[in-house]
Amino acid sequence: MTAPRRVPAEPELAPLMRCYGYRFTRTGTVTGAAQSRDPEDVAAVERLGWPVRTTERWTPSEVLERSVVAARVLDEDAVLAAFVAGLGSAPRGRQTAVSYGWARFLDAAPKAEGGLPDCGLARSGGGDHEVDVTEVLLRLALGWSWNEQPERYLPDLEAAAAEGLPRPGNGDRERLGALLDVIGAQPAGTRPGELERVIAREKILPGTDKYQRYGILVGLAELGVLPSTVLAPSWDGFVPVSERWAAGRKARGGPRSDITVPLAGWRGGIDERRARRLREV
Template identity: 75%
Template sequence: MTVAPRRIPTEPELGPLMRCYGYRFTRTGTVVGASRSQDPEDVAEAERLGWPVGAVERWTPLDVLDRCVAAADALDENAVLAAFVAGLGSAPRGRQTVISYAWARHLRTAVREPDGLPDCGLATTDGGVHEVDVTEALLRLALGWAWNELPQQYLPDLEAAAGQGLPHPVGDDRERLAALLDIIAAQPAGTRPSELEKVIARAKIVPGTDKYQRYGILIGLAELGVLPSTVLDPMWDRFIPARERWAAGRRVPGSPRSDITVPLAGWRGGIEERRARRLREI
């Protein structure tokens, strides 16, 4: 099957897309939910720009697996790390790919189950397909949300990264990374991820972010192993079966928040200096 090239919406395209999908910018530059536009002209403008609104694509789990592996094979890990650094300032789109790539990079050699899939989170309970509104998925990437659940959502990210390329750090992106890592390293042992997020918010290191965008950045650092977890290895290092991930979630000390996923949920302070240094030097 021929797949149309993926790309991330450009700034001039964000207006009609955000209105169609119910997002708006505040005066401080953060993105908040809003009513979805009922104006057919907004839909027509989005589609004129090449963005079908509400057009769901349907993929079998094996399709997602094979296409993610192919896209990840086309990426360079240093480019992925550099994009994450750019994601702290000039290019919010760069935040997710480090998570998507970490998940996909070990799939080729992962042991497969009888259904032909590794235990990677793609299997459906009824043997059905994954349904994804790709336009909305790519819009959310452009707006800077990142997460490490629902791996079918990694496919548009990886295909856009492989086909369009990834952003490079510019301006003060590296200074933001340095400030972020310094603040993390300064937190006392026992600090929880929710406490760390509040410290980062007060420091205004990554402007224009909401709580969940800041969690996405921290999840990326945890999946790289920069934020060491007490319960689970980072995906960057090896294939993590879904069963292992679920079991790790049950081992998180204390009462984990449902909106903080492992391995980040298992962080209790500290930073892995060798991995942090690689990001600083990228």
């Protein structure tokens, strides 16, 4: 049974969350919970077409080829608009800026050993990727995003290509403006961890936890809105994984050294041209 290439709709979230060990808190954030093994929960989810705790197996070349095909369907402005929607009305929109930024230049990227670009898909010993697509798509719907494990970008890209992406709703553009204003007001030398805490105090991204806020900031860094001192944004061109590793070593040593590059290399400031583009989509 193969998971559908779409993001779970609102009525599907509750049983899926129970099966994968998540629940909503009273404040609207998502927290961990015991995974439901109730056969009725599993059966209800599978009746909706979602295999539970089942992995799909893909070769690195397959992930590459399918990602390139899906990215070709997507429109740059639609991806940017989805990111804005992801700040509030449609959390699903947050990840695609990262996924699309990674995939959009793959076709022309120089090939490395084994015929793949240095894009993070090669496996030690030439193994395949195993991905629980249902869980990946559920986490998209719940608003988590990050820029690691690029094989997990494929369900996002294929779902976006198949069903389209959300447009900003009521309050999303105002929320973007408030977020950019807060970022722009931070003094030079501010680190990402300090920025996340300011955003949390300002309560401009309701229903988000710390990791969801970091995911949003990662998206802004990959878009180049948050300029990095150590790595170019993926939105501008193909970034080899070897360059990411080298940049990550340069950025280490801060209070949150596990934050990924390019965000880890941000030390204050905002790219006004890119921010204006995001405001206008």
